[in-house]
Amino acid sequence: MKEKILFYFHDGGMTGATLSLFRLLKHSAILDIYDVHIYVPDQSSYLYEKLSKFQCKIHSFPRLEGKKNKIYELIVFYYYITKMIFNIKPTFIYGNTILSFDIILLSKALGYKTILHVHEGRNILNYFKFRVKLLGRLSDLIIFVSNSSYENFNKIVEVINKSKIISNGVEVINNDDTNKGVNNKIINLSIIGTINENKSQFKVIKVIKVINSIIIAQKSREIILNIYGSTKDYEYLNKMMMFIKENKLEKNIIFHGEESNIDKIYNNTDIVIVASKDESFGLVTIEAMSYGKPVISSNNEGTLDIIKDNFNGLIFNYNDFNRIIMLVNKLIFNPIEYNKIRENGFFSVRKKYLLKNIVSDWEDELITQSNN
Template sequence: MKNKSILEVCLSPDLGGLELYMSNCSKYLSKEFNVYNVISKNSKLEDYFKNDKNSFLLKRKSSFSLFLALKLAKIIDKQSIDIIHLHWTKDIPIVVFSKKLSKRKPKIVQTRHMTMTRFKNDFYHKFLYKNIDTIICVTKALQEQVNKFIPKNIRPKTEVIYLGAKTSEKLKENEILKFKNSLKVNDSFMLGLVGRINEFKGQHLLIEAMSLLKEKKLNIKAYIIGHAMNEEYLEKLKQKVIKYELEEQVLFVGFTKEPSKFMQACDVVLMASKNETFGLVTIEAMRNGTAVIASNSGGVLEVIDDEKTGLLFENQNYEDLALKIEKLYKDDILREKLAYAGQKKAKIQFDYDKQFEKVIELFGRS
C-alpha cells in the first residue's frame, strides 16, 4: 500500500527541460507514492498526460487567481494530498493559496530550476516562502542564491539534487548515417543546439559564430533544435541567417521527441545560454557520448571541467565560441577525449535513476 499522496503541479504553457522534468517526476515517484498531476489546459504538456486518470487540467490565466486556487484546494482535499510538488516559479502564489484554502494543509516542495536574483524580504514574498517547506535546488550555486535572497527566519529547508539523464540506446553507425542523410549533413562537421528558441538560449550567438567559420571556409553545418517561445525572435534569427548567406549552413529543425538521436549524430553539442541554472541538455549530450561546448556561466560550471570533460567559451562572446568550435573541428583526438571523459562524469554524477532515488528519499521523510 502506497502511504503518501503527491500532487505534481506545473501550469506552464511551454515544453522544455522544466516541464519534461515534471513529467518524469510523475512517472518516477509513482513507484513509491500515489501521484496526481495538475497541468494547464491547452499546454504542451497535455500530450504527456493523455488518458491519465490521475491528471487534472486547469485553465491558468494569470500568476494569481483565487478561483484557480480554490479549484486546486478541492483536488488536494478530494485526493488526500500530503505533498504538493511544484516546478514553475510562477505557480507559487496559486499553490500557496490553495494550501491555505484546503482542509488538509499539505506540505509544499518546490524544485527550483530558475536563478534567484533579488531579495524576497517584502511582506508578500515572506508570506509565500513561509508556506513552502522545502526547496530542491538543481545546483549548489542555486542553493547559495536561495540562502542569500530569502531571509533566514522564513527560508524553507534547501536540498541540492541535480537533474539526471538516462543512458540512451546507442545507435548503430548505419542508423546514424541514415539519419544524417535525412538531414542532408553529407560530409559536414555537425553542430547541434538543443533547447527552446528564445534569446536567453543564445541561438543568435551560434549564427554569428557560423558567419565567422564560413569566412574561414570550414565545412560545418549547425542544426537548431527546439520550438520557438518567441516568434519575433525566431524571425530575427532567420533574417540573420539570410543576411550572412548561411541558408545551407544553419538549419532550423523544430521540436523533437528524440533529442538523443540528434545528439549522437552531432560531432559537438552546444549550450550557449546566457546564464543557465543547470543545463540538462549538456548532461544529456555527455551521456550520449558527444563532446560539448558551453558558456562559462551558471550551473554549467558544476557540470563541465574545461578542457577535461568539455570546452567552455566566454559567456555571450560569439568570437570565442567560433574559436572553440574550430578547435574541435580541427582536433579529432581532443574531441573524442572530451566526449569519453564527459560521458564518464555524467554517468557517475548525473545519473537519472540515482538523482530520482534522492527525490524519493526526500519525499519519504517529508
C-alpha cells in the same frame, strides 16, 4: 488507502524543468507508493500525452488564456485550483519551479504541506525576488537542482534548514565508441532549448557566419547549425530569420522546432553548443555528454557545476562569443582533442548524473515529508 500527492506543472512543454520532474516520476516508485494526482494546464501538450500512460490521475484546465479580462480569468483559475485541492485532499502538494507560486500560496492558505522544486538561475530568481522571499517562507521543503541555484536563492531568503540539492539526471548512457572524431565534410553543430534571448541562439548564428567563411575559404568543410526548441519569443525569432536571409545562411541554419525524439537530435549532432546567459543546471549538457558529444558552453553558473574546462567540455566567456570559432576549430581539426573531451564527458555523467542513482534520494525526501 494510499496517501495522495498532487504534482503541479506550470506548463506541459519540453522545458528542462518539466522534463526533469517527468523523468523522476517515470523512474521512481512514487506512482506505486502513492495515489498520484498531476495538474497539467494543456491537454494537447507533450507532458499530458506522456503522463496519460502512467498510473495517475491527470487534472487539466488552462491557467490563463490571454483574454482581455485577466482579473476574471485569475478568479476562475483560482476557483478551479481550490476545488481541485479540496477534492483530492493531498498529503502534500509539489510545485515545479518558482512559477508554481500560485499553487504554493493557495496550498498554505488551505493548510497543506508543500514542496517546491527550484530550477531557476540567478537572473530569474533576482527578477522575481519578492516571490522568492514568499516561497522561501511558505514552502516546507525546497529541492534545488544545483549548488548555484541554492546559493542564489539563499541570498534572497535563508532556507538552510529546509533545503535539499538533488541534481537532474539522464535516463540512459548511449556512448557510441565507433563515432570518434569528426570526419565528415559537413559538421553538425546543435543548440537545444527554448528560443529566447537567454539561450542566445542569435549570437551563435552570427558566429556560424564567420566560421563558415573561414572553413569554406579553406575548401575543407562546411558547418550546419541545427536549432532545436519551441519558440517563446517570436520577435527574437524574426530578428534571426531576417539576419539569416540577409546573409544567405538558409542552408547552414536549420530550425527543427520542438523535437521529442532525443536520439534523433544527438544522432544528427557532432558538437553541442550551450550558449545560455543564465542557467541553474545544464540538462542539455549532461544529455549531450551521455551521447558522447563534446559540449562547448558559455560560463553560466549551471555549466560550471558540471564542466571542467579542457577536460570534459570547453568553456567560453559569455561576453566573448568569438572564442567559439577557435573552440569549434579545435575540435573538428583535432581528433585527439575531440575524443578526449567526449570520453571524459561520458565518464563524468556515468559517475555523477545517472538518473537511477538520483531517483532514490528524491523518493526519500518525498517519503520523509509524508511521514512528518
